Amino acid sequence: xxxxxxxxxxxxxxxxxxxxEAMGMxxxxxxxxxxxxxxxxxxxxxxxxxxxxxxxxxSAGSASLREAARRVAATLELPEDWLNDGAKGYLRGFLPGDxxxxxxxxxxxxxxxxxxxxxxxxxxxxxxDISDARLLLPExxxxxxxxxxxxxxxxxxxxxxxxxxxxxxLWESLHGS
Numbered sequence: 001x002x003x004x005x006x007x008x009x010x011x012x013x014x015x016x017x018x019x020x021e022a023m024g025m026x027x028x029x030x031x032x033x034x035x036x037x038x039x040x041x042x043x044x045x046x047x048x049x050x051x052x053x054x055x056x057x058x059s060a061g062s063a064s065l066r067e068a069a070r071r072v073a074a075t076l077e078l079p080e081d082w083l084n085d086g087a088k089g090y091l092r093g094f095l096p097g098d099x100x101x102x103x104x105x106x107x108x109x110x111x112x113x114x115x116x117x118x119x120x121x122x123x124x125x126x127x128x129d130i131s132d133a134r135l136l137l138p139e140x141x142x143x144x145x146x147x148x149x150x151x152x153x154x155x156x157x158x159x160x161x162x163x164x165x166x167x168x169x170l171w172e173s174l175h176g177s
Contacts, residue, residue, distance in 0.1 A: 003048035006040050013101050019068040020105035029065050030057040030107040034087040038110040043135050053087035090119040113139040118154035121163035
């Protein structure tokens with residue numbers, strides 16, 4: 001499986017914007033990056049990620065956007081699902097963050113750090129989730145309880161207890177008890 005580096009993600013997103021323009025898009029599509037791609041672009045969390053997880057915004061996710069993504073995949077020899085909504089199972093609510101790319105036909109944002117951290121705490125599957133969460137926690141200011149209150153609304157229902165244990169372990173590893 002081909003991993004997507006920071007440079008390749010940016011190249012693919014630029015190509016997506018150009019493809020949308022070439023298709024005659026008259027409105028700006030918006031996507032919000034979640035998961036590994038957001039962490040690679042925003043925080044240099046690691047060298048690469050498997051795919052670009054997105055949240056579709058408004059009319060995004062339209063047939064035109066999906067077709068443009070397929071064309072980019074073919075042109076750049078990426079997996080057909082390089083741009084996908086596979087992380088939606090870890091999304092609760094929606095907190096858009098920083099703009100990563102803005103072109104006439106495409107606006108790309110990352111999720112806010114509170115929601116990215118909530119996703120990682122809710123998943124808490126492997127060393128990658130732990131490493132990502134360790135990188136995100138310092139992005140949030142305040143006391144232990146302030147930070148927990150900022151993250152809690154975005155936790156996946158049914159995973160709140162797991163996420164709280166993960167958060168407590170993470171906080172203590174970075175700040176002590």
